[in-house]
Amino acid sequence: MLTMLEEVVLLAVDEQTGSLRSTREFGTAYALVGAVFFDLALARRIDTDTEAIRIVDRAPTGNTTLDRVLAEMAAKPHLSTVRQWIEEIFLNRRDLEGEALSSLIGQGILRHEKSRRLWIIDVERFPMVNDRPQQHVKARLAQAILTDAIPETRDIMLVSIAEQCGLLGYVLSETQIQGRRQRVANLSRLETISRQVNEAIAGLDFTRQQSVGKIV
Amino acid sequence: MIEATQETRAGWLVVAVKGRADAETADQLESALRSAVDQHAKVAADFRALDYISSAGLRAVLQAARAAQENHREFAVCGLSDSVKKVFDMSGMHHVLMIHGELPC
Numbered sequence: 402m403l404t405m406l407e408e409v410v411l412l413a414v415d416e417q418t419g420s421l422r423s424t425r426e427f428g429t430a431y432a433l434v435g436a437v438f439f440d441l442a443l444a445r446r447i448d449t450d451t452e453a454i455r456i457v458d459r460a461p462t463g464n465t466t467l468d469r470v471l472a473e474m475a476a477k478p479h480l481s482t483v484r485q486w487i488e489e490i491f492l493n494r495r496d497l498e499g500e501a502l503s504s505l506i507g508q509g510i511l512r513h514e515k516s517r518r519l520w521i522i523d524v525e526r527f528p529m530v531n532d533r534p535q536q537h538v539k540a541r542l543a544q545a546i547l548t549d550a551i552p553e554t555r556d557i558m559l560v561s562i563a564e565q566c567g568l569l570g571y572v573l574s575e576t577q578i579q580g581r582r583q584r585v586a587n588l589s590r591l592e593t594i595s596r597q598v599n600e601a602i603a604g605l606d607f608t609r610q611q612s613v614g615k616i617v
Numbered sequence: 618m619i620e621a622t623q624e625t626r627a628g629w630l631v632v633a634v635k636g637r638a639d640a641e642t643a644d645q646l647e648s649a650l651r652s653a654v655d656q657h658a659k660v661a662a663d664f665r666a667l668d669y670i671s672s673a674g675l676r677a678v679l680q681a682a683r684a685a686q687e688n689h690r691e692f693a694v695c696g697l698s699d700s701v702k703k704v705f706d707m708s709g710m711h712h713v714l715m716i717h718g719e720l721p722c
Contacts, residue, residue: 442672448640449672451707457640551683551713554676590709591679593672 403508404464405443405555406436408538409562410501412571414511416535419528421498422571428602432565433497434490435598437470438483439558442594446471449593454483466500483597491601502527510534539572545588546573546581552588560588561595565602618642621649630657631720635666638674646674650681654690661720665696670704682714695720 403411409432413421438454441447444462447454459475461468470490480486505511511527529535538559545552545560546569552560563569564585569578578585589595619636632653638646653660662678664670670678678694685692695717697705705716 442640445640445673450669451704551679551686553683554680557679587709587712591675591713593708596707 403505403534403538404436404467404501405439405558405562406433406466406497407501407504408534408559409433409436409566409568410498411505411510411535412538412542412563412568413498413566414527414529414535415571416529416532419511419514419526421525421527422568429498429566430491431487431598431601432562433501434487435565435594436558436562437467437490437497438486438594439562439592440464440467441471443555443558447474449483451593452482452484452597454481454486466497466504483594484601487598487601542569542572546584547577549584557588557591558595560585561592561598564589565595565598619645619649621646623653625657626720629659629661629720631661631663633663633666637669638667638677639669639671640673643671643673643677647677647680650678650692651684654681654685654688654692657690659691659693660685661693661695661717663696663720664694664701665698667698667701670701675704675708675710679710679713691715693717 415422438447441462442449444467446456446458446460446462446467448457456471456474459471462471473490474480474486477489480489502511506513506527510529510531512530514526514528516524516526541556542559542563545556563572569585589599619634619638619642622633624631624633630653632649634646634649636642650660650662662681682692693715696719697716705711710716
């Protein structure tokens with residue numbers, strides 16, 4: 402089974418060209434940290450309440466990315482809220498996207514191609530070797546959003562990360578998204594980690610608007 | 618630790634839950650609620666003696682509600698303490714669950 406991080410990065414791969422699509426660069430970085438926390442929660446290594454995040458089991462999961470984040474968390478017990486950890490990992494500039502891509506290549510789902518544009522600029526692409534996992538992720542996402550049924554835990558998490566990464570438009574039409582905007586908001590709100598990621602993104606947007614205001 | 622006891626009252630199977638619902642007890646909570654849903658058409662989770670609920674606990678309740686929905690059973694949550702109600706409110710659980718102040722029976 403793919404991790405939440407791998408699922409959302411796979412969703413970002415254009416199935417026609419193999420290029421990576423991301424419409425919210427900084428928002429995506431925060432959301433990917435959220436995905437790692439979801440993976441740790443699903444592995445029963447961490448738990449959260451309205452604000453705090455705590456380790457409940459330090460045993461390694463066997464996944465390099467998750468175990469590294471778990472070890473970092475164990476080493477810094479003074480950071481106790483979800484928001485603090487989202488920003489801590491974001492500031493460390495860990496390449497979570499790159500790690501997930503490597504894993505997807507290793508699992509035979511993607512392959513890596515590197516070429517040069519205008520003889521200078523390196524262009525990386527990740528064409529699909531096996532498109533079934535991405536189709537499965539898209540189908541679960543559409544099902545979770547377009548029906549009123551209570552989704553599985555993983556699918557609730559997937560909706561919130563895909564929304565934060567600006568990827569819903571690659572699965573549903575604009576009309577479908579507009580018609581189900583409240584449903585997406587309701588599902589995203591169910592998880593503390595999603596709410597904290599949203600607040601972190603909103604805080605970042607506010608800071609950027611203030612910076613632009615000062616320049617103007 | 619969590620304790621779950623069952624009682625049938627006016628057509629409802631009431632599952633009274635006592636203790637803390639967190640990562641350590643979430644499986645136990647989900648199992649108790651799912652088992653009730655398997656047995657009865659109307660299930661009420663009585664949380665008057667639930668002291669604390671974390672995200673793992675909320676997921677357990679939500680997945681029990683999902684099982685009820687899939688099996689066309691009625692599932693209600695009731696008697697939330699102030700601290701537990703705060704967590705339910707922040708998560709917007711009322712959008713997906715039936716939540717009552719008192720037992721529905």
